[in-house]
Amino acid sequence: xxxxxxxxxxxxxxxxxxxxxxxxxxxxxxxxxxxxxxxxxxxxxxxxxxxxxxxxxxxxxxxxxxxxxxxxxxxxxxxxxxxxxxxxxxxxxxxxxxxxxxxxxxxxxxxxxxxxxxxxxxxxxxxxxxxxxxxxxxxxxxxxxxxxxxxxxxxxxxxxxxxxxxxxxxxxxxxxxxxxxxxxxxxxxxxxxxxxxxxxxxxxxxxxxxxxxxxxxxxxxxxxxxxxxxxxxxxxxxxxxxxxxxxxxxxxxxxxxxxxxxxxxxxxxxxxxxxxxxxxxxxxxxxxxxxxxxxxxxxxxxxxxxxxxxxxxxxxxxxxxxxxxxxxxxxxxxxxxxxxxxxxxxxxxxxxxxxxxxxxxxxxxxxxxxxxxxxxxxxxxxxxxxxxxxxxxxxxxxxxxxxxx
Amino acid sequence: xxxxxxxxxxxxxxxxxxxxxxxxxxxxxxxxxxxxxxxxxxxxxxxxxxxxxxxxxxxxxxxxxxxxxxxx
Numbered sequence: 001x002x003x004x005x006x007x008x009x010x011x012x013x014x015x016x017x018x019x020x021x022x023x024x025x026x027x028x029x030x031x032x033x034x035x036x037x038x039x040x041x042x043x044x045x046x047x048x049x050x051x052x053x054x055x056x057x058x059x060x061x062x063x064x065x066x067x068x069x070x071x072x073x074x075x076x077x078x079x080x081x082x083x084x085x086x087x088x089x090x091x092x093x094x095x096x097x098x099x100x101x102x103x104x105x106x107x108x109x110x111x112x113x114x115x116x117x118x119x120x121x122x123x124x125x126x127x128x129x130x131x132x133x134x135x136x137x138x139x140x141x142x143x144x145x146x147x148x149x150x151x152x153x154x155x156x157x158x159x160x161x162x163x164x165x166x167x168x169x170x171x172x173x174x175x176x177x178x179x180x181x182x183x184x185x186x187x188x189x190x191x192x193x194x195x196x197x198x199x200x201x202x203x204x205x206x207x208x209x210x211x212x213x214x215x216x217x218x219x220x221x222x223x224x225x226x227x228x229x230x231x232x233x234x235x236x237x238x239x240x241x242x243x244x245x246x247x248x249x250x251x252x253x254x255x256x257x258x259x260x261x262x263x264x265x266x267x268x269x270x271x272x273x274x275x276x277x278x279x280x281x282x283x284x285x286x287x288x289x290x291x292x293x294x295x296x297x298x299x300x301x302x303x304x305x306x307x308x309x310x311x312x313x314x315x316x317x318x319x320x321x322x323x324x325x326x327x328x329x330x331x332x333x334x335x336x337x338x339x340x341x342x343x344x345x346x347x348x349x350x351x352x353x354x355x356x357x358x359x360x361x362x363x364x365x366x367x368x369x370x371x372x373x374x375x376x377x378x379x380x381x382x383x384x385x386x387x388x389x390x391x392x393x394x395x396x397x398x399x400x401x402x403x404x405x
Numbered sequence: 406x407x408x409x410x411x412x413x414x415x416x417x418x419x420x421x422x423x424x425x426x427x428x429x430x431x432x433x434x435x436x437x438x439x440x441x442x443x444x445x446x447x448x449x450x451x452x453x454x455x456x457x458x459x460x461x462x463x464x465x466x467x468x469x470x471x472x473x474x475x476x477x
Binding site for chain 2: 344345346347374376378380393396397398400401402403404405
């Protein structure tokens with residue numbers, strides 16, 4: 001029996017409620033690397049296709065290698081354990097590459113764990129810890145590659161008390177690039193991880209990631225590098241604590257729906273939120289010395305009014321939807337009457353295809369500064385564009401702006 | 406539609422001296438001097454660019470030249 005419109009909306013609402021309130025569930029055939037995690041360690045659950053043997057030599061076709069590149073304090077060495085067996089001791093900032101075929105051939109590892117999720121795979125528990133227990137893991141990443149590469153991390157768990165730099169942790173810098181598309185969760189003891197850096201940490205990551213711990217910034221407040229940290233990633237919810245996040249394109253192109261700040265704020269910088277098509281609400285924002293404010297194609301925002309009146313250094317604001325998919329949830333914007341709006345890119349203020357009605361547009365016009373270099377404000381396709389009167393338009397043209405629609 | 410060319414070092418159009426420009430497009434432009442003052446009427450963006458002696462050459466920021474596979 002088909003559902004009527006009311007029933008359909010009720011079911012949709014229930015589905016959204018369930019998705020919002022369901023924590024990530026560990027697949028039943030994954031070892032729980034949180035349980036009994038040893039201190040001062042990072043754990044990976046790493047998968048690959050079942051090895052095949054011929055003439056005593058093993059080969060692995062899918063995800064054949066898994067490299068690890070930690071930095072250890074005091075330039076100490078680190079130990080690598082696979083399924084509880086120590087297989088390497090390596091110098092800090094030197095990578096250890098787990099070549100599964102080689103390890104199977106040597107008899108160093110064998111198949112202990114298998115999983116049917118996300119598909120029929122073999123997996124191992126990899127543990128990294130400083131050789132000297134008083135040292136710490138200060139950074140963890142994977143090395144740059146010479147061609148686009150995918151690795152088989154399923155889950156990463158941090159059992160640390162110190163802050164760690166996760167730049168290029170699951171996604172890479174530049175091109176060619178690497179990514180860990182199977183990884184569903186990054187967890188930490190007490191669900192909180194102290195960060196000292198995270199540039200491109202999940203960049204180019206896509207799809208599976210559902211779980212991040214609370215990211216605590218207090219170790220390096222306002223200096224934790226988040227450049228493109230979550231760009232194009234699939235993570236839907238991110239929680240920041242105790243600090244200010246600022247960098248260009250932090251969330252650009254990602255699937256993030258919600259950014260929660262606990263005693264924290266996101267400082268707008270460049271294309272911080274560009275093309276975040278699933279983002280429903282904005283976190284606590286600051287503008288301070290921000291020059292560019294770019295919110296293009298954030299078409300899922302709901303009932304958002306942006307108060308950029310403290311942004312006295314802003315040179316360009318792009319807060320737009322698309323002609324075929326308007327950002328109707330963007331309801332308002334006010335700016336600083338001291339902002340220079342002197343970017344060479346025109347329009348210097350763009351609220352096209354947004355939900356700003358006549359009252360919101362007039363409110364924006366009243367907040368805008370007087371300019372003298374032919375600056376342009378584009379309101380094409382905004383909700384209230386056809387309702388503006390000549391005197392409404394004169395508010396902004398009287399300040400030296402050209403208004404286009 | 407009305408159009409105006411604006412010099413912009415990061416614009417997506419180039420002139421014969423390889424200077425970069427933007428070409429702005431609007432249904433109407435309300436300027437401090439009046440409606441559409443300083444803007445030119447054309448049938449299309451392409452016609453406007455041709456009139457202005459500009460060719461389309463999208464600007465790629467330096468930081469993205471090594472990241473051409475950014476979009477999956």
